[in-house]
Amino acid sequence: MEKRVVFRSRWLPYALLAPQIVVTVVFFFWPAFQAAWFSFQLQDAFGLRSEFVGLANFVHLFRDEYYLNSFKVTAVFSVLVAATGISVALLLATMADRVLRGALAYKTLLIWPYAVAPAVAGVLWGFLFAPSVGIVTYALRQTGYEWNYVLNGDQAMVLVVLASTWKQISYNFLFFLAGLQSIPRSLIEAAAIDGAGPTRRFWTIVFPLLSPTTFFLLVVNIVYAFFETFGVIDATTQGGPGQATQILVYKVYHDGVKSADLGGSSAQSVVLMAIVIALTVAQFRFVERKVQY
Amino acid sequence: MIENRPWLTVFSHAMLIAGIAVIALPLYITFVASTHTLDEIVQVPMPLTPGDHFWENYSQVLTAGTQRGAAAPVGRMMLNSLVMAVVIAVGKIAISIIASFAIVYFRFPLRNFFFWMIFVTLMLPVEVRIIPTFKVVSDLGMLNSYVGLTLPLIASATATFLFRQFFLTVPDELAEAARIDGAGPMRFFKDVLLPLSKTSMAALFVIQFIYGWNQYLWPLLITTEESMYTAVIGIKRMVTGGDALTEWHLVTATAMLALLPPALVIVLMQKWFVKGLVETEK
Numbered sequence: 001m002e003k004r005v006v007f008r009s010r011w012l013p014y015a016l017l018a019p020q021i022v023v024t025v026v027f028f029f030w031p032a033f034q035a036a037w038f039s040f041q042l043q044d045a046f047g048l049r050s051e052f053v054g055l056a057n058f059v060h061l062f063r064d065e066y067y068l069n070s071f072k073v074t075a076v077f078s079v080l081v082a083a084t085g086i087s088v089a090l091l092l093a094t095m096a097d098r099v100l101r102g103a104l105a106y107k108t109l110l111i112w113p114y115a116v117a118p119a120v121a122g123v124l125w126g127f128l129f130a131p132s133v134g135i136v137t138y139a140l141r142q143t144g145y146e147w148n149y150v151l152n153g154d155q156a157m158v159l160v161v162l163a164s165t166w167k168q169i170s171y172n173f174l175f176f177l178a179g180l181q182s183i184p185r186s187l188i189e190a191a192a193i194d195g196a197g198p199t200r201r202f203w204t205i206v207f208p209l210l211s212p213t214t215f216f217l218l219v220v221n222i223v224y225a226f227f228e229t230f231g232v233i234d235a236t237t238q239g240g241p242g243q244a245t246q247i248l249v250y251k252v253y254h255d256g257v258k259s260a261d262l263g264g265s266s267a268q269s270v271v272l273m274a275i276v277i278a279l280t281v282a283q284f285r286f287v288e289r290k291v292q293y
Numbered sequence: 294m295i296e297n298r299p300w301l302t303v304f305s306h307a308m309l310i311a312g313i314a315v316i317a318l319p320l321y322i323t324f325v326a327s328t329h330t331l332d333e334i335v336q337v338p339m340p341l342t343p344g345d346h347f348w349e350n351y352s353q354v355l356t357a358g359t360q361r362g363a364a365a366p367v368g369r370m371m372l373n374s375l376v377m378a379v380v381i382a383v384g385k386i387a388i389s390i391i392a393s394f395a396i397v398y399f400r401f402p403l404r405n406f407f408f409w410m411i412f413v414t415l416m417l418p419v420e421v422r423i424i425p426t427f428k429v430v431s432d433l434g435m436l437n438s439y440v441g442l443t444l445p446l447i448a449s450a451t452a453t454f455l456f457r458q459f460f461l462t463v464p465d466e467l468a469e470a471a472r473i474d475g476a477g478p479m480r481f482f483k484d485v486l487l488p489l490s491k492t493s494m495a496a497l498f499v500i501q502f503i504y505g506w507n508q509y510l511w512p513l514l515i516t517t518e519e520s521m522y523t524a525v526i527g528i529k530r531m532v533t534g535g536d537a538l539t540e541w542h543l544v545t546a547t548a549m550l551a552l553l554p555p556a557l558v559i560v561l562m563q564k565w566f567v568k569g570l571v572e573t574e575k
Contacts, residue, residue, distance in 0.1 A: 003461070005468040006400050007478035016395035017407055019388040020448055027445040028414045031425035038425065092312045095305040102306075108560055109313045115555035117507035117525045120548050123532060124319040127326065133541060135322055138338040166316065174567060192296055227420045231509035235529050249420045256424040257514070265424055272421040280416050 032273065038266035050263075057267040066243055067251065067268070074247040077161065078225035085165045085221055086214065089172030094202065096173075097180040107177070114170040118163075118228060122235030125163035149237065153244030156237045160245050163236065164229045172217050179213035180206065219283045226275065248272060320552075327351070327546035334541050350546040359531050359543045365519035367547050370527040373442075374506050375554070377523055380443040381505035382498050389452035390490065394482055396453075397460040398468065415450040419511055427514050437521045442512055446505070451573045452497055459493050460486065496569030499562050503555045524551035 039057050041050040061067050096106050113121070128136045131148045140147045149155040183206060191201045230249050233239060239246035239254060246254070252272065256265030322341075326334050329344035355368040395401075396408055419426060426445060435441030463486065471481040512523045522530065528547045532539050559566050 003397055003465060003468070005465045005472070007398050007468075007472070007481070009399065009478060010401075012478060013395035013399035013401045013404075016391040020392040020411060020453065021407060023388070023444065023448040024410060024414055027426060027429065028417050028422075028448060029410075031422045031429055032417050034425035034428070035422050088312070092309060095308045095312075098305045099302065099309065106309050106313065108563065110316065111563070111566070112556045112559055113316060115503055115507075115559045116552045117509060117555075119509045119525050119529050120507075120552050121319075123528055123544065123548050124323050126532070127541065127545065128319055128322055130541075133335050133337065133339060135339055135341075166319070169316065171570070174570060178571065198298070198301060227418050230420060231507075231525070234509070234513075235532065252421070253423055253510070262424060269421050269423070269425075273417065276416045276418065276421060 035266045035269040035273075038262055039270045041266075042263050053263070057263045058270075061264060061267050061271070066246075069243055070246050070248055070251045073157075073243065073245065074226065077157065077164075077229075077245070077247055078222045080157075080161045081164045081168065081225040081229070082218055082221035084161065085168045085172050086217055088165070089169050089217075090176050090210075090214075092169070093173050093176035093180055094206070096177055107174075110173050111170040113167050116167055118167060118231030119235040120231075121163045121167045122160075122232040125159060125166065126236040129159050149241075151241055153241050156241060156245050160229070160232055160236060163232045164225060167232075168221060168224055172221070175213055175217055176210065179210050183209050216283075219279060223276075223279050223283075226279075248275075323545045323548055326541055327549050329542055331540055331542045346542070350542050351550070354543050354546045354550065358527075359540050365522055365527065367524060367527060367550055369520060370522050370524040371550060371554070373439075373521060374523040374525065374551070376439055377442050377508065377512070378502045378505035378555075380439065381446050381508075382501035384443060384447040385449040385452050385501050386494055386497055388447060389449050390456050390487075390494075391482075393453050393456035393460055394486065397457055398478065398481075411448070411450050411453050413450075414448055419446070423510070423514065430515055436515050437518045441515050442521070442523075443505075446508065446511060449501075452501070455493060455497060455572055456490065459490060463489060492565075492568070493572070495562075496565045496572060498569075499558060499566045500569040500573055502558055506555045527551075 040052055040054060042053040042056065092110065096103060096110075099106070116124070128134050129147065129149055131137060131150055134147075137147045147155060149159045187205055187209075188201060191205055196204065226247070227249055229247065230253065233245055233247060233250050234253075237245045239250050248268065249272065252265055252268045255261045255268065325341060325343050326339065327350055328347045329340060330346055333340060333344060354366070356366050358365050358367060392411065396404060430436065430441050430445060433441075435444070467485055468481060471485060476484070506523075507525060508523070509525055509529075512521075512526050513529070516522055516526060524547070528544060528551055531544045531547060
């Protein structure tokens with residue numbers, strides 16, 4: 001779409017674009033270019049000299065057992081976050097769409113976790129499940145279940161999934177509610193007249209009509225689990241115990257900042273960029289489909 | 294309502310209340326812990342009703358910080374967070390609105406090139422280019438400064454898109470009338486487009502304020518002085534290894550303080566928030 005009426009000026013549009021472009025070049029393109037450049041270099045221990053090593057960093061990376069494990073951890077983590085977040089939010093949104101009384105109050109009480117920073121969400125849940133003082137830890141111990149996420153990798157995963165999902169439910173809920181409210185009432189009414197009960201109506205009419213929203217949320221939740229949960233992990237498990245919760249983004253940070261392995265960390269950055277590009281393309285393909293739909 | 298099924302309605306309310314209770318549980322326990330002394334919290338199980346040390350704990354963190362972890366007062370950290378959130382939100386809106394004005398209302402060489410350049414930044418989140426971005430900022434001498442905290446996060450593809458979409462829906466007749474009346478492009482921008490964009494700006498402000506306030510990785514990398522910590526970083530620094538050593542009564546008070554401003558923004562500006570969320574995803 002283009003405007004028919006435009007203004008004329010030789011310099012003004014460039015001046016208007018300049019701030020955005022300068023920030024973009026200095027803080028986005030230049031660092032991204034450097035990441036790509038460093039990924040082909042090997043630095044000595046003091047960062048004084050570096051030599052060109054071609055694809056050696058990448059070869060090394062994909063032979064690294066820990067890195068491959070980090071892929072697996074990220075996959076498990078993001079699938080769990082997306083699946084839990086989407087199903088709980090869909091359930092709550094369906095219920096909220098049904099009730100007439102108190103709908104606004106329910107909505108308000110369900111959206112506030114969106115405002116909580118991932119790191120703070122990590123601290124909140126970490127406190128509930130803290131090995132010695134946590135109240136949930138205590139409750140679990142009363143039922144005979146030994147909980148200590150600092151030592152048990154699976155429990156650490158459960159904790160970070162809970163904290164990450166909790167924060168994302170509000171977002172999913174709002175989109176599902178908007179989706180549900182845009183479904184024409186006449187369709188539901190017609191089905192009801194034909195004798196379909198609420199469960200049948202949900203699975204044969206509502207759920208299929210919501211599929212664009214569900215697919216969109218799936219992509220958004222996976223992007224969220226990949227990149228924005230850094231704070232949750234850093235505030236609770238810090239990738240541990242062992243490597244049990246070390247997702248890819250956390251490993252880039254850990255190897256680059258804590259272990260100062262510039263080449264390896266940059267190679268990981270390049271791999272991550274490739275993943276973001278794939279996910280963004282998936283998201284935009286969806287937008288096209290939504291238009292047709 | 295399609296049909297009257299009282300039991301289903303009761304069930305819906307019950308599910309919603311249960312959902313809200315589970316979602317609010319961490320907040321409630323955190324609040325309770327922030328009103329007790331440390332000795333009362335480490336008694337297993339900790340008390341489940343608020344205690345009477347509310348003022349003590351909150352005034353201690355606001356003015357003095359913790360003893361074992363970060364010693365900076367949380368009042369200062371909240372000020373830093375506020376500066377960061379407001380500068381990022383206003384900055385993003387300002388540079389994006391003029392950039393989209395240029396892209397929509399002018400024809401000039403390289404227009405599409407610039408548009409794609411902004412678009413591609415969507416694919417380069419801070420998390421994937423941590424070390425090189427840090428290097429750039431440190432070479433520019435921006436560590437431990439408000440400029441370093443905010444400037445690198447100010448470019449925004451989403452805001453530019455949003456304004457572009459909006460400007461495309463503004464009727465051409467308005468620009469035509471302005472031109473006939475002899476108004477230049479900046480006059481048209483200031484007197485016609487800005488007033489029309491108010492609702493989009495409000496919606497974006499809510500979203501970007503929360504984005505700025507909740508930033509974690511970036512301030513973690515570039516702030517080494519306690520006086521530049523944001524509230525979210527401060528709380529992480531207070532959780533010192535081993536949960537028996539952590540001063541939970543102060544950590545939980547800080548957590549409450551760190552989540553209150555963005556939560557209030559969402560609850561009080563709910564309408565703009567929902568509008569902003571839905572529109573930035575288009």
